[in-house]
Every structure is written in structure tokens, then in C-alpha cells.
Amino acid sequence: MPQRPVLKLVDITALKATCSVCSLHELCLPMGLAMDEVEALDRLTERRRILKKGEKLYSIGSSFGALFAVRYGFFKTQVLQEDGREQVTGFHMMGELMGMDAISSDAHTCDAVALEDSEACEIDFTQLERLSRAVPALQHQFHKLMSREIVRDHGVMLLLGSMRAEERLATFLLNLSQRFAARGYSATDFVLRMTREEIGSYLGLKLETVSRAFSRLQNQGLITVQGREVKISHLSRLRTVISHCTS
């Protein structure tokens, strides 16, 4: 299995417990909080949602009451248009916060679908606002996470607006690599949780184009792909693909 935890990971019972002992501490909402503050946060996140592959965490139009933090597993979020066209707006892995799009209208504006068996913490939003009024560090961390989402989206807009297929795929792989690395997994060997079609939707490409881009990166000796298993052979050279592609 190409994904190897490198950080010490707490055992499975601890994983089932609260923020205070959660290994995602440094990625998620509790970051930077004092012990007693984390314990207050614990009380907001008692509900867990366990999902099988393919199940929805929430749907477009459903009423908004809580944010979700990915505990383990993998999600995609997608928006759709009247005519059925859909666009994957993001992939979400452990420690990442989902559902912030719903605050503005009190209803979810996208579907969140588990791409493998997953678990998420449910964080009541009214209570989160209440607690963050009392805990400045939590308030600020929450604002940072919302802001990060905006920055991430701008990055995707740059990608969709001005990159060619190969650059898009390289950018996507490097982003995954960096996020896996931040979680203690290998930056170079990982298994994709999504289909070529989902990658294509996210990158604004058709699945055939994604497949060809994979093959081309492989022929250039930058990566090895076999289905969903990816090995990045040259992280630094892969970086140079972006914006050196052609023009």
C-alpha cells in the first residue's frame, strides 16, 4: 500500500474520541487553542457522521445547521446547473472543514459525497459562533480556515482560466502530494480516491484528456501511474511542468 503514515498516529479508540486527542489537531479548528478551550470545542463536536462510499454528507438545498470536519476518508463537493451539468468544486481529506458555503444562505449550495467509507465530526454552527465569541483564538482560526477556502478557490480559478491540460494535472497532483505530506503520508506515493471523470470535472477537462495527460506525464518520466496508484518520481521536475509547458 503506497500510503504510509509517518507521523505517530493515535490508536483507533483515541481517533474515535474528542478534539483534545484527535491527531488532526494541528490542521483543524483546534489549532492554537489552549487545553481548556479545546475541551469546550469537544462539547460542540459530539455528533459523528459515518458514511459508506457514495453516501452524501449533505445535499444541495438541504438546510444548514452545522459544519463538518473530515475525520477520516475522502469527500468530493459538487455544484450543479439546471441542465444537469455538474462541476466538482473540491476534494476534502481529513482535518478539512466542509460546509462553509452554506452559511450565506442557510442552505447547502453543493453536494458532499463520500468517495470512500468516511467519518466526519458535526459542528453545530450556532454553538461554534457562540464559542468563538468567547474564545478569540478559535474565532481567528475559523476565519483563517474560511479565508483559506477562498484562496484555494482562487487557485482553482487560475488553473481553470489559464492552464493547459498537463499543467492542470501536474498542479492537482502536487496539491494532493502536499496535503498528504502535511498529514504524515508520503508526498510521492499515493492512491487517488476519485475517478478520471471526477478529476476531469474538477480540472475542467474531459476524462479522456485527463487520461492522456497522465500518460504524457508518465512518458516524460515524471510520474508512474497504474490506475489510481500514483508515484511521483520527480517532484521538482513536476513543478517545472507548471508554466513551462509551452508558451
Next chain:
Amino acid sequence: MPQRPVLKLVDITALKATCSVCSLHELCLPMGLAMDEVEALDRLTERRRILKKGEKLYSIGSSFGALFAVRYGFFKTQVLQEDGREQVTGFHMMGELMGMDAISSDAHTCDAVALEDSEACEIDFTQLERLSRAVPALQHQFHKLMSREIVRDHGVMLLLGSMRAEERLATFLLNLSQRFAARGYSATDFVLRMTREEIGSYLGLKLETVSRAFSRLQNQGLITVQGREVKISHLSRLRTVISHCTS
């Protein structure tokens, strides 16, 4: 001049004054606040930034200390890549909040450029966080505005990822129309503040393609364009362009 205020607008001295008397009340941060709460907000927004066309409100990399609310005028925000390619990430008109991308890293991640002579309120972010801890309605309104930004970006991602040129332009025009209308201006007659190239960058198209798309919409009798003056002759038919284009 095709842009006619329809709402009552306060006179120019009032416009120069505080949130309490600002005509953008219902669009901006003060929305939903009680009178005394708005007055507290006033104290955070004493600084004004007046910019000539072309000047920058802030730049990529500059340190973050405040958000900005557009008072009058028009801005674009853009991100750029090492190789110089740039992407317009948004256009911002009065009542809209800018700079939220900078919270996550304490530094601005995009340039904000005035597209005409403009003015913005500077809102110290530390103080805004402090005040919003005391005023739940302000806290919630701020969260809504950040969330709206995320939703907006998802919409652009959908556009960039799955629409054809004509649909993209129609979507863009309808969005402007709706925002002008919300501010008491005509929904059908307005003057664009940006060049074809800037529109193109925002929509992921080259300027020639934007120009041709304008011409095609005009030939279909949906709009009238003369340079930057746009008249939407068939709002509802323009809406059907989106997602009915071909496929």
C-alpha cells in the same frame, strides 16, 4: 448616461460620513445591526482610502491589517503566477467587502486595482474581530459575507469548468445586471468599467473571443453593445442562453 440611480441616495456629504448614514447599509457589514451597534462599527471604519483609476488598494504579498469595503467606484482583484500569467478573480462594486483572502496567511494573495476613481473604507481586522465577539449580529453578517465569497467563487469555477464562451459572457452580464439592480441602478443599461481583456481573463477567454461573443449576442438581438455601453434587450432570453447554447 445609461446608469440611473433608482433608490433614494443620500447627498455627497452623507456619503462621506459613517456606516450609520451610508446608503450601502443593507449590502455591507452593518446589515441587520441595531443603531448602537452600527455606531460601534463606525469607529472601526474611520479611515478612508481614495484611489485614482489604476491605483492599487493593496498588492500581493503586502501585509494584512484591514478589510476594505467599496464605498464607490469599481475594483478588480487579480492573482498571478511566476511566469507572469494573471487571472482576474473578481470585480467589486460598492458595498462589497475585499481582502478576505488575506486572513489565512496575514498577507494579501492578490492585487486590488481601482478601475475608476474609487473610495474604500478601511476596517481594521483585529478590531473587527474584537467587535464581532461583542456583537453576534455583526459576527454572523461577517461570516455570511465570507461564505458568499466562497459561493461566488464556486459559481465562477462552474463557469470556467463547463461553459462555452457565449454562456460565460451571458452569465457575466446577468451577474453584473443583478448586482447593479441590487444597488438601485438599471438592471438592463450599464457601462462596463473593465476592458475586454480583463473580462477575458475573468472568464478564461482571450479578448478576441470576448469581443466575438458580444457580437454574437448582439446579432441574436439579446443585447446592444457599443464599446463599454451595454443594453440588455431581453433579460429573460439572455438567461436561456446559459445552458441552452449547444449541447
Next chain:
DNA sequence: GCGGCCGGTTGATCTAAATCAACGCCAGCC
């Protein structure tokens, strides 16, 4: 008044990616 430049339009040609199509592989299931 004139020249130059910027922004915009339009035409001709090129090209990256979409589309159409065939095929291979594997997993799950009668």
C-alpha cells in the same frame, strides 16, 4: 493639427482539447 497609442472589432488560420469509437481489465454476481 497631427501622430501614436490604446482599446475594440473582424477575418483567416491553427491547435488543444472535445468527441466519437473501440478495446482491455477487473470485480462482482449470477
Next chain:
DNA sequence: GGCTGGCGTTGATTTAGATCAACCGGCCGC
């Protein structure tokens, strides 16, 4: 064990938009 359907790859062809190029009109500065 063989069948089926989903997923992925690859090839041939088409096409939307990019690129290259010419031209127009208005504005600014000299």
C-alpha cells in the same frame, strides 16, 4: 466459470477557441 458493467486507455476525427493579422476610431500629448 462466464457474463456484465464500470473504469481506464488509446486512436481517429472534429471543433471551439486561440493565435496571427489587419484595421478602425477616439484620445492624448506635442
